[in-house]
Amino acid sequence: MFAVYASEPNPDDPLASLTIGERPEPEVPEGWVRVAVKAASLNMHDLWTLRGVGIKAERFPMTLGCDGAGVLDDGTEVVLHSVIGDPTWSGDETLDPTRTLLTEKHQGAFADYVVVPRRNALPKPAGLSFAEAACMGTAWLTAYRMIFVKSGLRPGQTMLVQGASGGVSTALIVLGKAAGLRVWVTGRSADKRALASSLGAHEVFESGERLPEKVDAVFETVGKATWSHSMRALKPGGAIVVSGSTSGPDPSADLQRLFFLQLNVIGSTMGTREELGDLLRFCDIAGIKPTIGSQLPMTEARAALEAMQAGETAGKIVLTR
Template identity: 50%
Template sequence: MRAAYASALHPEAPLDGLTVGDLPFSVPDGWVPVDVRASSLNHHDIWSLRGVGLPADRLPMILGCDAAGVDPDGNEVVVYPVVEDKADPRGFSLFSERHPGTLAERLAAPRENLIPLPAGVSFAEAACLPTAWLTAYHMLFTRGRVAEAGSVLVQGAGGGVSTAAVALAAGLGKRVYVTSRDAAKRERIAELGATAVESGARLPERVDVVIESVGAPTFEHSMKCSAPGARIVVCGATAGHLAQVDLRRVFAMQLEILGSSMGTPDELAALLELVASGRARPVIDSTFAFDAVGEAFARLAAGDVFGKVVVAF
């Protein structure tokens, strides 16, 4: 079976450990095989190649968390990426952490992880959803209670989670603001229905929900832009995790600072239906054939992507 996998760990040059070749395929008891039609890349894959969360004793490890394909009964499905895992301290793991990932011709998955693919959603679009888009959906709907909000701020344009959050919030008719230092990205994100501003710029209003994945460089701005009772939802800290927090503003404005990670199978099914309805569509930066998966990784690692990088089989 052809697969893209981590064969070695290189913290400073992660792509040096990426190998494309044949690996054996097996299906654990109680799981089912899925013929993969499309997968998408995440920065999780780059971190795995650096050895973050993936020790050397688990190599070779097939990379990839996201997949859409066909189950043994011929049904088109999307694969929920979280696997119950008693060996992991969290009680779960993602594909490519302890179990082979999705960047292969075939994937073994628990049957309960297979979500039906609605009509009108392509394999490529569906492959964008299980990690980045599901994270954004959970942040907005469950943690951020966006249904109660009129306005949303998304810190940092371009990445998979941020573009998903903008597209979802705009699709709901919310007033959406997004920050970026890159003028080209501000122009592109505005096409999704957002008001794009420079990082740190004053907004026309204080917002009800903030989507925060940047961390230390933007967190003070997130707090200053928050309306009374606002929810600041944090899913990462890509530019620094030691943010300073003015607790006086937290209690005076009654702000909620909420951690968020991934989402549930029911939320993935609801997200798929939202996409099928046409209210939001995944933003695809580029699509590569599996034979060019190395180029796909180089595109992601270069850091200039806008949306998701997809690998089609």
């Protein structure tokens, strides 16, 4: 079958390991299902897989693609939940120490077919296209959990999103606006700030710009480049919800401000199957659709990954079959 995969780990030049070609069709273990992939979206995790981060060398070659949507053998249209854990684990699967994502232990969705546990294939809402549904499993689920599970925000409060154009950031803007929050966003360029405004942000600011007032919560996916600004932006007792560190993982902790203002730093990773189901229903009820920055055939995966690596994003990048 056709597949886009990492042939081997390459920490220094990840795209050198990208291969577009043929792979064996997957076997379907008991309790798992085969999904004919119609669309799959890119994540930074795909570049990490190419670098060999979070995956053992013996797992290569590894088909890329954490997120996707497609059709089961019986014709059911589904959305993939990419967190795969111990089937005997009870409770929040993101806390299961043995959990993995697609492309870490199991082959991913940049292919004709992907195989997942039956519970990881959720019904696709009729109101979402396959391309739109393929954006939900990582970026949108991460944003949903950050706002509705981790932040403690109430409608009417103010949230700040650091970074205006990535998949998680654009989802945070749309979901926050729909939830009745006042959404402020920072962006490095006029184009990125314009995108945030078009998605419904109430105010946009240059990166690092002094804000007119303190906010109730900051949503961080950038890390080192924005951390100091995030700490200064918070009201006493406010929270920073962190789900990534694309500019580096070593921000100054600013511990004096942290304890004196009783700030909260909250980590957030992906989301549960139940939360993905809630997200899909919320989007269906509210008529919300993800922002797709570009949509390319899967045969053009290299160009798509190059664009993501260069930061040339305005929403999610989606590959289709």
